[in-house]
Amino acid sequence: MGVSIQMTTARLAALMFSAYVGIAMGAAPSQSEVSVPLDPYPSTYHPLPSTSFAIAHVTVLTGAGTRMDDATVLIEHGNITAVGERVAPPSSGVTVVDGTGKWLTPGLIDVHSHMGAEAEPAVSAHDNINEMTDPNTAGVWVEHSVWPQDPAFARALAGGVTTMQILPGSANLFGGRSVILKNVPATTVQAMKFPGAPYGLKMACGENPDRVYGAEQKRAPMTRMGSFMGYRAAFIKAQAYQRKWDKYREEVAAGKSPDPPERDLGLETLVGVLRGEILVHMHCYEADEMAEVIDLSREFGFHISAFHHAPEAYKIANLLAANHICAAIWADWWGFKMEAYDGIRENLAMVESAGACAIVHSDSPIAIQHLNLAAAQAVADGRRAGIDIAPEKAIRWITLNPARALGIGGRTGSIEVGKAADVVLWGGDPFSVYTHAEQVYIDGALVYDRADPAYQPLSDFELGQKAQRALP
Amino acid sequence: MSGEINMVRIFSMTLVLCGVIVAAAGANADAATLAISDGTVFTLGSAGKLEHATVLVEDGKIKAVGTAVKIPSDARVIEAKGRIVTPGLMNSYTDLALDEIIENAKQTVDSRTEKGSTAASFDVRYGLNANSPALAVARIEGLTRAITAPAVGHSIFAGAGAEIYLGDGADVLATPRIAMFVDLTSAGREAAGGSRSAAWATMLSGLEESRRYDQNRVAYERGAQAPYSLKREELEALGPVVRGELPLAILANRESDIRNIIALKAERHLKIVLIGGAEAWRAAHELATAKIPVVLNPIDDLPGSFDRIGMTSSNAARLAKAGVMIAFYGSPSFDDGPYGVGKIAALAGIAVSNGVPWTDALEAMTANAARIWGIEAHYGTIEPGKDADLVVWDGDPLEPSSAPVSVLIRGSDIPLVSRQTELRDRYLKANPNHLPPAYSK
Numbered sequence: 039m040g041v042s043i044q045m046t047t048a049r050l051a052a053l054m055f056s057a058y059v060g061i062a063m064g065a066a067p068s069q070s071e072v073s074v075p076l077d078p079y080p081s082t083y084h085p086l087p088s089t090s091f092a093i094a095h096v097t098v099l100t101g102a103g104t105r106m107d108d109a110t111v112l113i114e115h116g117n118i119t120a121v122g123e124r125v126a127p128p129s130s131g132v133t134v135v136d137g138t139g140k141w142l143t144p145g146l147i148d149v150h151s152h153m154g155a156e157a158e159p160a161v162s163a164h165d166n167i168n169e170m171t172d173p174n175t176a177g178v179w180v181e182h183s184v185w186p187q188d189p190a191f192a193r194a195l196a197g198g199v200t201t202m203q204i205l206p207g208s209a210n211l212f213g214g215r216s217v218i219l220k221n222v223p224a225t226t227v228q229a230m231k232f233p234g235a236p237y238g239l240k241m242a243c244g245e246n247p248d249r250v251y252g253a254e255q256k257r258a259p260m261t262r263m264g265s266f267m268g269y270r271a272a273f274i275k276a277q278a279y280q281r282k283w284d285k286y287r288e289e290v291a292a293g294k295s296p297d298p299p300e301r302d303l304g305l306e307t308l309v310g311v312l313r314g315e316i317l318v319h320m321h322c323y324e325a326d327e328m329a330e331v332i333d334l335s336r337e338f339g340f341h342i343s344a345f346h347h348a349p350e351a352y353k354i355a356n357l358l359a360a361n362h363i364c365a366a367i368w369a370d371w372w373g374f375k376m377e378a379y380d381g382i383r384e385n386l387a388m389v390e391s392a393g394a395c396a397i398v399h400s401d402s403p404i405a406i407q408h409l410n411l412a413a414a415q416a417v418a419d420g421r422r423a424g425i426d427i428a429p430e431k432a433i434r435w436i437t438l439n440p441a442r443a444l445g446i447g448g449r450t451g452s453i454e455v456g457k458a459a460d461v462v463l464w465g466g467d468p469f470s471v472y473t474h475a476e477q478v479y480i481d482g483a484l485v486y487d488r489a490d491p492a493y494q495p496l497s498d499f500e501l502g503q504k505a506q507r508a509l510p
Numbered sequence: 511m512s513g514e515i516n517m518v519r520i521f522s523m524t525l526v527l528c529g530v531i532v533a534a535a536g537a538n539a540d541a542a543t544l545a546i547s548d549g550t551v552f553t554l555g556s557a558g559k560l561e562h563a564t565v566l567v568e569d570g571k572i573k574a575v576g577t578a579v580k581i582p583s584d585a586r587v588i589e590a591k592g593r594i595v596t597p598g599l600m601n602s603y604t605d606l607a608l609d610e611i612i613e614n615a616k617q618t619v620d621s622r623t624e625k626g627s628t629a630a631s632f633d634v635r636y637g638l639n640a641n642s643p644a645l646a647v648a649r650i651e652g653l654t655r656a657i658t659a660p661a662v663g664h665s666i667f668a669g670a671g672a673e674i675y676l677g678d679g680a681d682v683l684a685t686p687r688i689a690m691f692v693d694l695t696s697a698g699r700e701a702a703g704g705s706r707s708a709a710w711a712t713m714l715s716g717l718e719e720s721r722r723y724d725q726n727r728v729a730y731e732r733g734a735q736a737p738y739s740l741k742r743e744e745l746e747a748l749g750p751v752v753r754g755e756l757p758l759a760i761l762a763n764r765e766s767d768i769r770n771i772i773a774l775k776a777e778r779h780l781k782i783v784l785i786g787g788a789e790a791w792r793a794a795h796e797l798a799t800a801k802i803p804v805v806l807n808p809i810d811d812l813p814g815s816f817d818r819i820g821m822t823s824s825n826a827a828r829l830a831k832a833g834v835m836i837a838f839y840g841s842p843s844f845d846d847g848p849y850g851v852g853k854i855a856a857l858a859g860i861a862v863s864n865g866v867p868w869t870d871a872l873e874a875m876t877a878n879a880a881r882i883w884g885i886e887a888h889y890g891t892i893e894p895g896k897d898a899d900l901v902v903w904d905g906d907p908l909e910p911s912s913a914p915v916s917v918l919i920r921g922s923d924i925p926l927v928s929r930q931t932e933l934r935d936r937y938l939k940a941n942p943n944h945l946p947p948a949y950s951k
Binding site (some may be wrong): 101158159160161189190193245249252349352355370371372373374375376379380381382383388404405407408410411414415417418422423424447469470472473474477499500505506509 | 526611612613614615644647654765789792809811813814815816818819820822841842844847848849850853856858859861863908909910911912915930931933934937938946
């Protein structure tokens with residue numbers, strides 16, 4: 039099985055390489071061709087030390103839509119190598135953990151976090167998520183804002199979160215590139231970066247850009263129509279930029295020596311979107327706006343991976359399903375602004391029952407610690423409205439669905455043979471408020487243990503803070 | 511006198527008649543006599559937990575509770591079928607009925623004043639809106655009471671808060687001027703000019719001026735005193751606080767502030783309620799000794815500011831263990847505004863998962879809140895004479911998957927509908943006519 043890990047990693051690396059070539063050049067570079075760095079801030083993540091082990095007699099929600107009772111899961115060399123109700127625990131050489139009474143789920147995944155970029159404690163110096171200097175900052179990469187010592191990462195880990203997308207804020211029409219991180223304590227951001235994960239682009243609709251630019255700075259966009267003008271004008275420029283590079287490549291291929299076009303970081307990101315290599319994550323609340331953004335995506339030929347927040351997703355659930363767009367939703371957060379006024383408790387259940395991809399997201403370093411409870415509440419609200427969703431289906435809202443929306447569904451998000459052993463061992467039913475994540479594993483390595491303080495990460499910031507110490 | 515008695519009799523008879531008539535019509539939500547039968551009743555009073563118990567409600571009050579209560583033949587009966595029955599819940603620090611939409615719609619926000627001259631004299635009662643849709647959203651979660659409080663604006667003295675009940679009528683005010691709110695968190699620091707010491711100086715000088723005014727009203731009338739920095743209305747508003755009659759609800763988080771508050775209470779003999787209290791656990795025994803209750807948000811566990819470096823998920827449990835009276839506020843979304851505050855039971859569940867005993871957590875949303883705010887005469891337990899705020903739950907109320915099946919507020923059986931359920935039903939319904947959802951056909 040060790041071989042399969044390496045093959046998987048190699049395949050991911052190859053995919054990533056071709057993606058970057060695609061963005062920059064679209065063809066094998068020739069000697070005279072000016073090249074764009076393929077992966078200038080590469081992941082240096084290595085799984086933490088692990089040993090092979092098995093969990094027996096455990097209730098498994100696989101994340102792929104199924105439930106297994108009294109099951110065995112075998113984890114070797116960081117990967118899941120066997121899972122099933124009738125898998126015999128290995129006889130020797132592998133530690134077997136008794137999972138009686140416990141539940142195992144994939145590690146939870148949050149598609150919408152600002153941890154590290156809007157770090158705790160909140161002070162002016164930690165405002166790093168909104169580059170509010172222009173409505174289009176597609177050229178910023180949020181990884182350059184992430185402070186790995188944010189104490190919030192460890193709290194989320196204790197809540198079972200193993201992977202999260204860190205997004206720029208929603209002040210801008212184009213907020214910048216996201217980064218997908220593994221929730222491992224690290225001194226550098228690169229050591230947290232999910233190897234091979236595609237980039238995302240944060241975009242935003244509605245009130246926030248209008249407020250920040252129109253109301254506060256008296257410049258476009260002041261209105262929603264101004265926002266759409268901004269999106270369209272930017273993609274028109276991106277198309278021209280793409281043509282310029284295509285032409286350059288053609289001329290090089292024809293043996294000419296053209297001057298290379300000047301690089302533009304923002305347009306590189308937008309061209310990545312047009313080529314389908316950078317996934318669009320769009321902050322959008324109202325049904326009417328989401329429908330118009332879908333038209334925008336058709337006008338320029340890109341795909342929207344997920345609408346984020348989407349309190350009105352239930353009004354257009356069929357439209358989302360038909361366009362294969364996920365809705366990343368809060369179970370319990372609405373009414374705080376006009377565009378969130380129509381949020382309802384049954385939103386997730388109604389999106390799910392329309393056959394669309396439903397996701398529970400957090401957007402909060404508090405809510406990220408309780409994604410399981412948000413899902414539990416949404417299931418119950420659905421049931422009371424006549425929509426029955428089994429736990430094994432609902433767990434996808436916080437595992438495989440977000441993994442797919444992030445383009446990492448082939449590697450994490452479910453307990454299936456060949457996948458990374460990103461798993462959470464819960465003390466019981468994960469949809470109960472009284473249940474804790476007892477142990478969390480990333481790539482088969484123990485990264486959190488509720489029973490062992492030595493496996494409860496503490497950020498550098500929290501050292502020497504007398505206010506946190508136990509009283510004498 | 512006799513005339514008055516007759517009037518009361520006639521009034522009662524009218525109520526009874528109404529009840530019978532409505533019962534006959536099969537929609538007797540306003541029946542004067544109502545019973546919840548076969549409940550697992552957490553009275554939170556001396557009777558403790560009662561199995562297969564009946565709660566009898568008459569004219570909006572709890573008439574009787576017990577396992578041998580006879581249900582009058584004309585009473586409307588809600589069969590609990592063994593389900594859990596609790597007092598209606600209370601969120602002890604909200605902006606319910608005061609704010610509607612807190613972002614980008616400040617036209618709907620009445621909890622704070624950024625300009626003008628009112629501070630301690632600000633009184634939320636005049637801003638209450640009984641028609642706020644947020645009330646129904648919260649009460650169908652089992653919230654029947656709330657402290658609605660002003661937020662710090664231009665002064666650290668935010669003003670007087672009120673106890674509201676979440677009924678469906680034209681009025682929601684239960685007790686005006688329930689406490690005076692003052693903010694010593696970062697918001698208060700800003701209001702005072704950007705320093706903790708300035709915030710303290712503002713609070714102490716306000717209390718001192720009011721004390722001086724209160725004891726020298728005659729001299730004030732004659733103008734025979736050194737001038738006051740505060741207007742008369744402000745001095746008046748702080749009077750009950752300095753006399754120890756009205757609680758001073760202080761928002762504070764840092765241990766140093768909390769210890770200074772303990773000292774303040776000892777020096778000035780004030781009634782004090784601590785709100786927030788992120789680092790309160792570090793002074794738990796001193797708070798218990800000083801009898802200062804703490805209103806906290808159980809979901810908060812982050813060092814979210816330099817005032818809250820010691821914040822921990824075990825704050826509530828440690829305080830409760832030390833004997834500090836605790837109550838809860840907040841919302842699961844951890845967002846400000848009135849739209850999440852109904853889900854207080856889910857926060858209590860998180861407190862339990864972090865070590866607070868289950869019944870203590872229930873009390874923190876009911877009986878404790880009643881004692882802290884001085885309203886235990888009419889609210890907080892299921893005991894005769896109290897307002898009939900009662901909730902029948904479809905499961906363990908502290909689980910996020912649970913919800914009320916019946917909510918009574920002052921004896922009124924509240925329809926479990928809100929703006930949200932109406933939106934849900936509109937978009938759930940089959941639409942054979944292919945008409946837009948805006949039509950009800």
